[in-house]
Amino acid sequence: MKKKYTIGVDLGGTNIEVALVDNKGNIIKKVKVPTRVSEGPDEIINRVIILIKKIMKDVPPNKLNGVGIGAAGEIDHRRGRIWFSPNLFWENIPLVAKIKKKINLPISLENDANAAAWYMHQLGPAKGVDNLICVTLGTGVGGGIILNKKIYHGWKGKAGELGHMTLFPKGLKCNCGSYGCLERYVGAPYIVERAIKKIKKGEKTSIRDKVSGDWSKITPYLLEREARQGDKLSKEIWAETGEYLGIVLASVINLLDLEMIVICGGVSKAGEVLFDSLKDTLKKRIFGKSPGMVRVVYSRLKEDAGVIGASLLFS
Numbered sequence: 399m400k401k402k403y404t405i406g407v408d409l410g411g412t413n414i415e416v417a418l419v420d421n422k423g424n425i426i427k428k429v430k431v432p433t434r435v436s437e438g439p440d441e442i443i444n445r446v447i448i449l450i451k452k453i454m455k456d457v458p459p460n461k462l463n464g465v466g467i468g469a470a471g472e473i474d475h476r477r478g479r480i481w482f483s484p485n486l487f488w489e490n491i492p493l494v495a496k497i498k499k500k501i502n503l504p505i506s507l508e509n510d511a512n513a514a515a516w517y518m519h520q521l522g523p524a525k526g527v528d529n530l531i532c533v534t535l536g537t538g539v540g541g542g543i544i545l546n547k548k549i550y551h552g553w554k555g556k557a558g559e560l561g562h563m564t565l566f567p568k569g570l571k572c573n574c575g576s577y578g579c580l581e582r583y584v585g586a587p588y589i590v591e592r593a594i595k596k597i598k599k600g601e602k603t604s605i606r607d608k609v610s611g612d613w614s615k616i617t618p619y620l621l622e623r624e625a626r627q628g629d630k631l632s633k634e635i636w637a638e639t640g641e642y643l644g645i646v647l648a649s650v651i652n653l654l655d656l657e658m659i660v661i662c663g664g665v666s667k668a669g670e671v672l673f674d675s676l677k678d679t680l681k682k683r684i685f686g687k688s689p690g691m692v693r694v695v696y697s698r699l700k701e702d703a704g705v706i707g708a709s710l711l712f713s
């Protein structure tokens with residue numbers, strides 16, 4: 399039977415967050431410390447264990463479901479292993495086994511994009527939706543798929559890597575080693591890169607004055623603000639971003655026939671200028687004449703979604 403509380407852990411490249419979460423997704427207590435990636439896996443895992451123990455002190459063990467951990471990268475949830483984490487610079491770390499040596503509770507490890515999708519399905523706009531994809535737009539592009547009310551992991555646990563689906567066959571080289579990946583065009587730094595290319599070509603834009611020639615000052619946030627003010631180049635960049643996302647997501651829908659696309663993450667704040675073009679592209683590219691269209695919803699991921707999503711892995 400489900401117990402009252404779960405400990406959620408969000409293991410990120412910048413911060414480690416550990417929280418006591420009740421079975422309705424409310425945070426009862428939370429601690430957050432910097433990850434300090436340079437200290438290496440053993441030091442970081444020790445810190446996670448100390449934080450979990452600190453939180454455990456406040457709850458009788460018979461009221462705890464266990465510890466749910468969300469982390470970025472290639473995660474083997476069955477073996478509790480991180481095969482590869484570009485944020486933490488870890489390779490082949492048996493995370494769950496290491497924590498289990500010190501913590502006598504069930505422990506569950508999940509890719510953070512899957513944890514976010516699970517959160518959307520359990521408590522977010524996709525509550526009651528059986529088949530969906532949750533897309534996280536930030537520095538990277540993450541995807542988590544829920545099929546028949548369950549996280550779809552695939553064979554090795556790495557399903558949902560939307561960011562590394564090919565957008566351009568002969569496109570630019572991606573960090574993953576492949577070419578023309580979606581993330582290489584719509585990840586935050588690459589949206590900025592595309593804008594700079596256009597500005598350098600001499601296209602008219604209010605951005606040039608705003609940064610007084612210092613391209614490093616261009617951010618997705620600035621492009622979003624200028625698009626709202628009517629700047630043509632900024633609007634073009636967002637429309638193009640929506641089209642690129644739409645091309646790849648239409649393929650996902652043609653393959654899986656999902657009911658909903660939830661878009662979250664910092665870059666998705668651009669709003670209509672991004673979503674109108676995304677929806678137009680989906681309409682053009684999704685197969686079939688049957689009535690009804692995949693719903694595209696925007697969710698402002700709650701600040702603690704990572705840690706709550708991880709805790710919900712036991713529900």
Ligand SMILES: [Zn+2]
Nearest residue numbers: 562572574579
């Ligand atoms: Zn890639």
